[in-house]
Amino acid sequence: MSKNQEQEFVRLLEENQNIVHKICRLYTNDQDAHNDLFQEVTVQLWKAYPKFRGDSKFSTWMYRVALNTAITLYRKGKRRVQTQAYDSVEFKIELKEEDDEMMEQLTLLYGAIKQLNDIEKALVFLYLEDKNYKEISATLGISEVNARVKMNRIKTKLTNIINP
Known part of the structure; x- marks a missing residue:
């Protein structure tokens, strides 16, 4: 190089x-x-x-x-x-370095996300990074429709984890 x-x-x-x-x-x-x-x-x-x-x-x-x-x-x-x-x-x-208050909020969010499977974690991460579904699908190698469907299911799953 x-x-x-x-x-x-x-x-x-x-x-x-x-x-x-x-x-x-x-x-x-x-x-x-x-x-x-x-x-x-x-x-x-x-x-x-x-x-x-x-x-x-x-x-x-x-x-x-x-x-x-x-x-x-x-x-x-x-x-x-x-x-x-x-x-x-x-x-x-x-x-x-990250800000302490932000880190506390992120810790709570990451705690819920860690309960997801590997692909779900990756999809949530990209979504939280404000990636559009086209970028998410390109990064993960899935279709845009599949990314949208998975994300809707994950939102429901996270809601159930955070508010049992």
Whole structure:
């Protein structure tokens, strides 16, 4: 990867890192697992970046890679990500901190969302990120109609979880 590609990757990752943090929050239960999954997603993004053709927005591509990484790891029953040191990669990503009040509200929401299955979690996440059904269907590889039907069912399911 050229120095320009590396700098562009770092810039795009820094601008969009909240996507990865939110996915990590959905698929992990503690900070260590969150950090490990964030590292694994970052490594997978780094490895795949030279193949990114720009057919979609970087954020859409990033959602797909991050969700696929999280779902694959947790479907296999791995609760901890196996990590490696990547000394050859010389960049650091600055962690953006979240506001405490917002974090409390998100914790309640994520608690309900964690009770959903993997695909439902991914769909809710994209919906909460204000993605339209066309973007959701492209990211998840399902039809727009299927995305709409699933989202309506998930809304009912979440309502029943939050208000039993």
